[in-house]
Amino acid sequence: MELLMYSTKTEGSGERLLRVMGLLLPEYKFEICRSINELSKRLRQPVFNPTVAILLASSREELQDILSIRDLLGDAKIILIIPDANPDTVAQGHTLKPRFLTYGESDFVDVAAVLKRMFSNFGADKSVKKH
Amino acid sequence: MGKVLIIDDNKFNTEALCDMVESLGHEVTCTYTAEEGIREAQSHCFDVVFLDVQLPDGNGLLLLPIIHATPADPEVIIITGFGSPDGAELAIRNGAWDFIEKPLERKLIELPLVRALQYREAKKQKSRPLILKREGIVGSSSIMGNCLILIAQAAASDANVLITGETGTGKEVFARAIHNNSSRSAMPFVTVDCASLPPAIIESILFGHEKGAFTGADRIQEGLVRQADGGSLFLDEVGDLPLSAQKAFLRVLQEHRFRPLGAKREVESEFRVIAATNRDLDKMVGEGKIREDLLFRLRAINIELPPLRDRQGDIKELITYYVNKICTRQCAEVKGLSPEFIEALCAYEWPGNVRELVNALESALAAALHETILYPKHLPTNIRVRLIRGAVSKKNDTTIPSAKMTSLKERRDSVFAREERQYLQELIAVTEGNIREACAISGLGRARLYQLIKKHGIPISD
Structure with a gap:
């Protein structure tokens, strides 16, 4: 299960997200992209299809950046963190087809809980396929 | 206005019926023998035929198949002065719309005529060519054509839709196609991943909550149901929706009103549900895992997506589409496909359906990094092994029983x-x-x- 995280921020919500993930999901390793170019480049690489992509848009501009490369995200299950709860921002967020959408001011415990469930479903799928 | 043909040898009855039908605003042609009636039916387009059973030159019931075989295929209402249960049964079995006994009264003929004309109108609407944005749905097999017709019908209506099919058949792609082709396309398409949302927080995610509604609710949050207002709510893996949430959601489906957790007032949301699952929901109803009333509401329209093995005619088209798409995404030159490569992919059963095919193509393109043409050797080993084992065992089964x-x-x-x-x-x-x-x-x-x-x-x- 490949996990990709996009966060341009190393402080504030970006730092909090990483800290909570490290604390609640220490067994999983995330590949982190710090710029939209880095993310775009990574997603264009052959045979790279992240199972889950956690995308933190710390501003509406960043959300636009993410939307501009939505075709590259393929089948990845997207967990989207949007900068505010403005209806326009929320509506734009939903065009990315996120499996879970939350806000930058969240404590991200909800993100960890959703991720944990995705991991466990993924494990169950694998074991079913093996049989 | 409908076009109506009357075939009845009794001139008095025919004139009376003609007056009644004309007074309802329809155009009427009267004929008095079987031969005359058939000639009219074959040369003009009628919507409804009133057909007497006892005609001077034959039994009217025997004309039913001939009338249905005419280009307009009108609806036929049998009229008779000598009604019998057997005659009525024969008429219905031969495709009659209704069976009315004489004497004819306006109230007796009005409703069947109106319903028959409404049915004709609905049939015409259905047979009109459908314009559909495919939204990444690839394939031109007849089985896929039938699915596209259902998608177009679902998009044109506002009824809830349940999409079923194996993993990897593209249920989400079809759900989006319904939304994007519907009158709601400018409004949000909100996904609820029922399998990934923890049961403890699913209701607060669906319906939202007030500040302080529960421990950790440090601010007001709008739920997904409200965010879908005016648009479509896509319940993916709906079989995983916990029973407690099913009960609450059923009420929202019925009333389109709900109360966010901790809120004093109800809020409204006008949305359409598109649900998807790869599970047998009827079986789950029997097991008590899904509410029957919820399933009933979700399944106003049911679209069953075929597995890829049932539409092998689409595989070539899918290969071309996805090879182009992947190469474009990777900014790489589009590679050629050897006939053996296509043949191998067509021979495989694809238990993981389109998703597995796409993954196999990604792997093949990566394996053929600097090569310009794809060959079977570029396919993932597991697929090649299954293919070769299948081919060998087939050969052994048929030609070398004791190799x-x-x-x-x-x-x-x-x-x-x-x-x-x-x-x-x-x-x-x-x-x-x-x-x-x-x-x-x-x-x-x-x-x-x-x-x-x-x-x-x-x-x-x-």
């Missing part, structure tokens, strides 16, 4: 030699005998390449 077993080493050497020969033949064919190019592609030195060509006796044309 002599050899040692594993001999078997390996034999398979290796066959593959090596096949590879070299393809290499020489692709490079048209250009040894320098063949060396570059294969990674072999010139001397080694010549040695292998000689070993397998492969001809090189100058």
